[in-house]
Amino acid sequence: MEELISQLQVHARRFWKYRWYAMGVMWLCALAGWATVLTMPSDYQASARVYVDTQSILKPLLSGMTTVPNVEQQVSIMSRTLLSRPNLERVMRMVDLDLQSNSARQRERALDQLAATIKITGTSSHDIYTISYRGGEPKQARDVVQSLLTIFVEGSFTGKRDDSRQAVRFIDDQIRGYETRLISAENALKDFKVRYTGLLPRQGDYSAQLADAADALNTARLEMDEAEQARNAIRAQMGGEPPRKGKDRRPVRINNPELDARIALVAKDLDALRLQYTEQHPDIVAAKRLIGQLEARKIEESKHPYRDNDPGRNYSPMLQQLKVAQTEADAKLAAIRVRVAEFGARHARLLEQSKAVPEVEAQLSQLNRDYQINKDNYEKLISKREAAKLSGELSSTTEMMTFKIIDPPTLPLTPVGPDRPLLTTLTLCGALCAGMLTAVLIGQARPTFASPAALRELTGLPVLGTVSLTWTEAERARRRHSRLVLASAFGALVFAYGAVLAASVLRT
Template sequence: MEDVLRQLVAYLRGMWLYRWWGLAAAWLVGAIAAGAIYMLPDRYESSARIFVDTQSVLKPLMSGLAVQPNVDQQITILSRTLISRPNIEKLIRMADLDLTVKTNKQREELIVELNKTLQIKGTGRDNLFTLSYEDTQPDRAKRVVQSLVSIFVESGLGDKRKDTDSARRFIEEQIKTYEQRLDEAENRLKDFRIKNMHLMGGGKDYLTQVGEVAAQLAAARLALREAENSRDALQRQLTGEEPVLLPENTVERKVSIPEIDGRVDALEKNLDGLLQRYTEAHPDVIGTRRIIEQLKEQKKVEVAARRNEGGGYGDVNSNPVYQQMKLALADAAANVASLRARVAEFEGRQVRLQESAKLLPQVEAELAQLNRDYEINKKNYETLVSRRESANMSVEMESSSGMAEFRLIDPPSVPLKPSAPNRILLMPLGGGAALLFGLAFTFILSQMRPTFLDGRDLREISGLPLLGTVSATADPVRKRRRQRLNLAFFGGVGGYVGAFGVLTVAIAMLKLS
């Protein structure tokens, strides 16, 4: 620590030897600095305050019905992005700043300067913004601020309208797309239902169809058993009756066998009824025709057998009870044949349903997927339509009341007094900087022309033994001369400080006046 202090004292003593050079440098640089500060051009600041009112009576009333963007956030972003190159170029044209611009380089320099000097300050939650600009000409400063206010208001309203129009166009395009998708999904679902109508049963599921066919088949089988039991009972009743004898000379085509003829007549009537409902390929029609042919062949065999027996043919009407029972037996046989055809038809339906059961899971999976796609497209379409109505309602609400209102609290005016430079602050700073320059100058001189101030420094630097030092004797004349020089030096320093103080006071008085 002692070495550091000793070194510092050595530096100060060396600088003291060149104090007059430092004082002269301080006066010279100070005079130049004072002149430069005084000659700085005055800059005038024009400002305006804008209040953005984002509150509206309709906002709480239309909550949930119309789209309400975060206007506060939009205004904050707008204030931060307002000073951009396109807006600055627009401002240059609006404020007639391009009249003095002749080259592209000057234009770029003007844009850079405006980007640095234009300021937008906000208070945050109050939505109160201050727009300011400094220029050497008061009128031009006002024009620039006025143009900036216009751009601020137009950007706020224009961006909202642009965003709304873009959103509406996008929603309209999406609605058209989903309309097309919805039509395609409906057509696919319709074609699938038509193609698999036999499995879907006209709205009935597979289990319902199987249950219905099983119930119908059971009922048909029960009716068949009842008809067969009735037929067998009639046959047992006819076992003890006398057979009908036909004359020998009766032509075969005119011979009547009641039990067979009655069955044929009943089946032909049933066949007429079936042909009115079904085609020739229907199982009931084919079965009935087959039974009729079998009965006719049976009649031929019966007639031939009776002829071979050689028996005489008696009168068929001689026993009315026997003939009635024969007719009843024929009706019962015809009914049995019809019920058998019905049972065969229901059994065929049941077999077809059982075969379709293998395809049913795949059909149900495809139907579920088609329904899911249709529901998704329908939901998205309805949502987009609802959003479009909300957007239209928002546009109407903005056009009627406005989501944000720009109020000019303090319009820009022509400044009467310059706002910069602050010469009252710059003058003492310039004086202090010049004084520091003088000190640095004396230090540099002391290092360029070093002087040994005591024998210890000489011995340390030369490395030679020091035998002794010669000191000067006290001389009153030289002492008084040194005192006068010191007083003159400190007077020069005081005069330097006083000069800058006087200049600062004078500038302050001129500014107040």
């Protein structure tokens, strides 16, 4: 502690010895600093606060129809990208700052300075954003904030609108491509169906049709067997009752009641069948064939004029009934045989075609699958395009988010910087420190011994004696005058500080 006190005493003596140098440095530093502070340009700050209302009633109404844009994220991204280079260049053009730049380097420096003096702050919970700018001119500060506010509002709408237009153009290109594929798939499917029209399944698959044809053939054969058994039974009954012989014979007439009755019976059955089936039905074809055969037989028998025209004349009534039943059984059997033949030919044709059916069905399934895939994708793209258009319109509409200017940018009247009173005080403190440091450094450059102990300690030799200095009366008066001048100089420095401080306060 004593050593520290002695060091402080040494430095104090050095300072006092070179006090005039210290005072000169103080004045020089103070005057230079105060002149710099007073000539510094004033900074004017303009700011604006805007509230973004993102709670729109359109969100719940259109949530199921299209992709509702995330307006909160949209506004947040725009606020972060507001200080991008294109936006800053646009601000410079809007406020004519680019006219002050004569070279590319000056333009870059102006862009950097503009970006450094703009501040954008916001609250995530209340969607309130503050845009502020500090510049050397009040009008310029207000214009810059107004330009940033305009870009912020417009960019929140146009950004998503451009994205939606690009998405719609991309989807349109995809739709045209899928439309071409869909037409090609439709033509390929049509040509395939025309080429293999006989092998394509109509109801169910081809194996089901083959099974149905086999079942129909077996049923027809069973009916044919039943009809043959019924006819044979009638013939057996007819063989048990012989005909009655008679002597009277009449000449044969052209009309034949037996054949007429059979033709009428078959025609009646044909009319009934026509009410149920078409002309190509096997039963109708068989009935027509039987009528033709009976007509031919009638014409053939009409060529013999002396035949007995009453076939039932020599038969009993029971035999005549059996004869009619036999005729009906023959007609039914003939129709069933035609049906069996038709079903057999159909079954044979299906059985022959069944060898090529699996390959045809596989190709048809592949064509249908390709066509369905292209159709589904085409319809999805159509719906996506409409959704993209609606989403773009939602993003660009002012109903999704509303901008409310809370504090519009105004023309600042008083500067916000620099803080001249603080800088003036710091300049005085720095000048005082610089003066004292100068005196101490000069004292170290020109060392002297302030006491015999310091000389003895440095040299290690004993001090034999000291010579004291005695001041005369004139010298004492001169010393008092010197102290008075030093105090006046320091007082003048403090007074100058007060004057500069007052000027700084009045200027701000």
